[in-house]
Amino acid sequence: MTESEKYIAELNSSFFFKEFTYSSTKFKFDEKGQELELADNVVWLDNLLLISQIKERNDSGNSNIENWFKNKVLRKAVKQIKDTISYFEIYKEISIPNEKGHILNVSEARKLEPIKLIIYAPNHQFPETLRFQKFYKSKEIGNVHLFHIEDYLWICKYLITPFEIKEYLDFRELLFLNNEKELNNLPEQYVLGHYLETLDTSMLNPKYVGNLKNLVHDKDEFDISFIIDNFKEKIRIEPDSLDYYAIIRELAKLTRTDLREFKKRYLLAIEKSKTQEFTLPYRITSLNSQCGFVFIPLEYERSEYWQNVIINFTEANKYDQKINKCIGMIVYQHPTEKYFDVNWYYSESEWEHNEEFEKLLRANYPFRTVKIEKTYRYYIDENKNV
Structure with missing residues (x-):
């Protein structure tokens, strides 16, 4: 070579x-x-x-x-x-x-x-x-x-x-x-x-x-390489499974605008988990890839239930947004030792109407309101070098 x-x-x-x-x-x-x-x-x-x-x-x-x-x-x-x-x-x-x-x-x-x-x-x-x-x-x-x-x-x-x-x-x-x-x-x-x-x-x-x-090449705002580097160790899969490729593949489809919003919510979830208080999850949906993402801060005292929590929120978001793919991220932090754990979950299936989900979401809606925002491909500042 x-x-x-x-x-x-x-x-x-x-x-x-x-x-x-x-x-x-x-x-x-x-x-x-x-x-x-x-x-x-x-x-x-x-x-x-x-x-x-x-x-x-x-x-x-x-x-x-x-x-x-x-x-x-x-x-x-x-x-x-x-x-x-x-x-x-x-x-x-x-x-x-x-x-x-x-x-x-x-x-x-x-x-x-x-x-x-x-x-x-x-x-x-x-x-x-x-x-x-x-x-x-x-x-x-x-x-x-x-x-x-x-x-x-x-x-x-x-x-x-x-x-x-x-x-x-x-x-x-x-x-x-x-x-x-x-x-x-x-x-x-x-x-x-x-x-x-x-x-x-x-x-x-x-x-x-x-x-x-x-x-305006604000790479630090959408660089998620530090997340990718240790990804396999933090996904809910069998040790030798390559199922985590599905999540990496979806991250690779994101635009820089998607990545900026992804990173913002990822870091916000980690920060909010420090408070040890219940916080509604953060979420985005990529219009380009039609994949949803939900970011869940969890109190440490409930950390033993993290698997049920991440599955429930991910599936609920997938249904609520009427999409076929969704990725969940959950984080909890020890209140005194200051370490935190991040885990991931991937769900993909054809969306279909579910009356039970409808009733649950109507009775206790677990998400913040989603807003559609206009974004720009790139920021060109003509006064940058003046």
Whole structure:
């Protein structure tokens, strides 16, 4: 594995979560144990299949840079992506370990339309005419995104959720299809600035490139990596179960606006649990993923009943909001020793009318009123650098 491959593996593991990222891509395809290899990095997250091939220029720099780009990036890397797609179609069993070390059959993603990326590190002064090329157009597999490794880093710096990166890549391709000639004369920073402003791809506007420096990038408000890192230990499942993937998957679908509200209520529940007083749960529902979340502060004296409490509140919220998926979080703190425990519960089932639930909610409604709030994709402050 080259340094660039290691770097992208670590970056994608952080960005898409280790549970859904694969960089050890060799697999046995017959009883003799013969092996084939997928592209350098695969991300499979629900309805997102991302296939990335990484190319690093590791010679002395004496060879012609245009020839390297043509041979290694536009030919060899494209072929490796083509091979990967064909393997998904041919083999029903492609079992490889994700970055958590769990071996899963990624061939189950074969029905998805993959997003195809080539990320290259020229390791040399690189002509803008090559760097500005956004896609390789293949008759067999469609458009393949081309990214200088520094530009891919830019994207991961500003777009902090898997939902955003998928939306950006879809937007990038549509912008290219509508403005191919003009777009190949502009840097990646323009595409990112355009995306931050609007999803309208009908025309280009040079002023959008300024959005990067004016973006209010309040990452601390929606960074939940500290929650993800210790997640499995705090979910109500069997020790060896991978059921917690369902919760991680739902968190990965959230927009930065959703994450901001998620984190706010998560921390508020922890703070309220210190009071050792009954507090109504906090909750949100993501309009993007149609998944509900309920955050329950619990008095320590009732902590032995936490399992019943989290199940009851989660199921009640799912019914009240008329949604099919809901995630519950419960927290209680020791009044003198100051430690706290956080546990999680996931429920998914088709919503249907239940007269018993109706009566219970009418008799003793256990929630705060839910408000629909208008939110913005990104905050652009034109006076930020004045």
